[in-house]
Every structure is written in C-alpha cells, then in structure tokens.
Amino acid sequence: MKVFLMRLWRKLNYFLRTQPQIAVQSSKEVLRRQETSNHIDALHPALCTVVIPALxxxxxxxxxxxxxxxDAFTGEVIVIDDSSIDNTAQIARAAGAQIHRSSMLGKGASMLDGVQVAMHEYIVF
Incomplete structure (x- = not known):
C-alpha cells in the first residue's frame, strides 16, 4: 500500500507542476497575487487534501x-480510521494528520467520509 500511495503521489505532483498556473487559479487570483510582494506563496498554494483510509x-x-x-501542494492530511485495533489513530495524530472515525466499515465509506470533511478543491487518496 505504501509503494502504491507514493507512486500515486508522484504522479499527482507531476500533473500539478506541469499544469499552468492559470488552469489552477482564476485570472483574478493570478493578477492579485502578482501585485503582492510575497511571490513564493503565489507559486506554491496549498491545493489538495490528502485522505488516507486506514485499517x-x-x-x-x-x-x-x-x-x-x-509537498508544497498539500494543504491538509486526513486519516479516516476504519475501527483499527492497533495504534493507527494515535500515531497518525502524532504525525500531524487530522483523525476521523469512519461512519461505516469499508474503504468506500471511509473515502466518502474523507471527501465530506476535506477543505480543499482537489482530493487525493
């Protein structure tokens, strides 16, 4: 699972970095950010929420x-704990992720719960 997530993450990063800024932001936001003095934040806005269903x-x-x-594009990391019997939730919380309990058993339900609490436009599983 770890290798799969890392490969998926690399593909998402490649996709986000190869897209022009205008495709990601509206033209008004681009013009407004060019006027500000902090150009570093304009180049790397937090765009996505990472949802990790875990058991x-x-x-x-x-x-x-x-x-x-x-990654600079990550705005938040959410771990959806699917009633784990080990210390998955405690370790994830200590690592800096938001922890939510799944409403039902199963990966699909956990993914839906993650979508409902995500704050950013793009969601990565």
Whole structure:
C-alpha cells in the first residue's frame, strides 16, 4: 500500500507542476497575487487534501503522512480510521494528520467520509 500511495503521489505532483498556473487559479487570483510582494506563496498554494483510509496500518502510516506533508501542494492530511485495533489513530495524530472515525466499515465509506470533511478543491487518496 505504501509503494502504491507514493507512486500515486508522484504522479499527482507531476500533473500539478506541469499544469499552468492559470488552469489552477482564476485570472483574478493570478493578477492579485502578482501585485503582492510575497511571490513564493503565489507559486506554491496549498491545493489538495490528502485522505488516507486506514485499517491497522500503524507500521506505515507515519511515513506516508510525512511524505504527503513534505509537498508544497498539500494543504491538509486526513486519516479516516476504519475501527483499527492497533495504534493507527494515535500515531497518525502524532504525525500531524487530522483523525476521523469512519461512519461505516469499508474503504468506500471511509473515502466518502474523507471527501465530506476535506477543505480543499482537489482530493487525493
């Protein structure tokens, strides 16, 4: 799972970096940000929410969260705990992710719960 998430994350980063800024932002936002003095924030806005449905992933969850947080496009990392019986939720919270309990058992329900609490326009699983 960890390898799959890292590959998916690399593909998303490539996609976001190859798209022109105008495709990501409206033209008014681009003009407004060019007038400001802080050009670094204008080049790397937080664009996406990373949602990680997890069930008994205490061994790998911390490294996946840290990998996601390193990227400039990540605005928030949300872990949806699907009633884990290990320390997945505690480790994820300590790593800096938001923790939410899944409303029902299953990956699909966990993904839907993550979409409902996400704050950014783009969502990455």
């Amino acid at each position: 008994n992933e205490e061994k790998a969850i911390e490294s996946v969260i840290q990998y996601a947080q390193k």
